[in-house]
Amino acid sequence: MAEGGEVKEASAGKGGFVVALLLLAVLxxxxxxxFSMTFLNADTAGAQGKAPAAxxxxxxxxxxxxxxxxxxxxxxxxxxxxxxxxxxxxVIGLDPILxxxxxxxxxxxxxxxxxxxxTGEKDDRTLLLKTISEDxxxxxxxxxxxxxxxxxGIEYLREDLSEIARLRSKGRARGVVLxxxxxx
Numbered sequence: 178m179a180e181g182g183e184v185k186e187a188s189a190g191k192g193g194f195v196v197a198l199l200l201l202a203v204l205x206x207x208x209x210x211x212f213s214m215t216f217l218n219a220d221t222a223g224a225q226g227k228a229p230a231a232x233x234x235x236x237x238x239x240x241x242x243x244x245x246x247x248x249x250x251x252x253x254x255x256x257x258x259x260x261x262x263x264x265x266x267x268v269i270g271l272d273p274i275l276x277x278x279x280x281x282x283x284x285x286x287x288x289x290x291x292x293x294x295x296t297g298e299k300d301d302r303t304l305l306l307k308t309i310s311e312d313x314x315x316x317x318x319x320x321x322x323x324x325x326x327x328x329x330g331i332e333y334l335r336e337d338l339s340e341i342a343r344l345r346s347k348g349r350a351r352g353v354v355l356x357x358x359x360x361x
Contacts, residue, residue, distance in 0.1 A: 265296050266351060271310050278360070280321040287359045288317065292342055293351040305346055312345050313338055313353075325360060334358075 274288045292309060294302060316337065324330045335355050342350040 266293055267296055268293050268354060269302070269306060270356070271306060271313075274310065274314050274317065276314055276317045278317070278322050278325075279319050280323070282322055284322045285361045286317060286320075286325070287357075287361075288313075289356040289358075290338065291354040291356060293354065294346070295349045295351070305349065309342050309345050309350060312341050316341055322360065325358065331355070331358065 268291045270289070270291045274286075274290075276286055276288075278284045278286050290313075292306065294305070296302075320334065325334055335353060338355075339350075339352040342353050
């Protein structure tokens with residue numbers, strides 16, 4: 178008789194678990210639907226109430242590149258009344274950096290980044306960007322894969338790369354912008 182009682186308690190526990198699981202699934206689906214409806218209504222209300230002005234570039238459209246893009250960006254900053262200090266800086270893209278990360282896995286990493294640099298002579302800037310790129314490549318060879326597996330690790334990596342760029346350029350480089358990091 179004692180064995181029969183234990184079987185009934187075990188089956189009742191399984192049924193309770195299934196009911197609780199179904200209840201959580203229904204609550205989760207309802208919360209997700211309510212959340213998405215809230216944001217869909219906010220997006221449609223914002224789109225109906227505010228139409229983009231003619232002649233203005235979409236915020237999600239890719240920025241133009243090259244000298245024409247730099248000149249256009251400088252013109253927009255000047256027209257917007259940006260401070261003179263902001264007009265003396267440019268964001269310049271470096272060539273992609275391909276390195277083997279440190280550690281037993283020997284993972285490959287491809288890093289695309291840009292450097293925020295004070296404007297100056299073009300020849301001097303080209304040489305500066307080459308030396309910064311070489312220093313960043315040397316540093317990346319010492320970074321193990323475990324250091325870039327999390328968002329915090331990537332933030333620390335960005336800060337380290339910015340510091341290396343500032344030191345190498347003697348303060349002319351203001352920082353580094355990570356565009357992409359692919360680890361294989």
